Amino acid sequence: MMNCHLIEQAKAGQLTADAIQEAVERVESVVESNTFDVDIVKCRTCGQTFVYGFKQYTSPDWEDDYWTFWIPIGEQEVATIREAKSHLELMGEMVHERPHICWHPDGHVFWAKQGLPVAFIVFMS
Ligand SMILES: [Zn+2]
Numbered sequence: 001m002m003n004c005h006l007i008e009q010a011k012a013g014q015l016t017a018d019a020i021q022e023a024v025e026r027v028e029s030v031v032e033s034n035t036f037d038v039d040i041v042k043c044r045t046c047g048q049t050f051v052y053g054f055k056q057y058t059s060p061d062w063e064d065d066y067w068t069f070w071i072p073i074g075e076q077e078v079a080t081i082r083e084a085k086s087h088l089e090l091m092g093e094m095v096h097e098r099p100h101i102c103w104h105p106d107g108h109v110f111w112a113k114q115g116l117p118v119a120f121i122v123f124m125s
Helices: 005-011 017-023 075-082 087-097 117-124
Strands: 024-031 036-043 049-058 064-073 100-103 109-112
Touching: 005 017, 005 100, 005 109, 017 024, 017 100, 024 049, 024 075, 036 075, 036 087, 049 075, 049 087, 049 117, 064 075, 064 087, 064 117, 087 100, 087 117
Parallel strands: none
Antiparallel strands: 024 036, 036 049, 049 064, 064 100, 100 109
16 A cells, blocks of 8 residues: 555655546545535556545635545545545544645645645535
């Protein structure tokens, strides 16, 4: 796990949003709405599983920001994610604590090595 070229490219600052969207395939849709999506996706090359999370976040000054995350997970975690009571809460915790690929609203795609505590509010507001 975690040897995926997408992760390596994100660490090197060489991953684009288009490239990762083409490089993974959706295995399962867990949550689907206009403002919040959770999917299970896999790297087409190595089979690494990720939780894909999309959230539209409206800031206090009514700006709409679009956040996207790909969190590497183990196959055995899929059932836990599927069965979560609150997917907003689960995704908030995961982006807070777990290393992941983040597509920030500013367009930048990067590896959040220790999670991204600032992104917690995106799911909790
Ligand atoms: Zn891969």
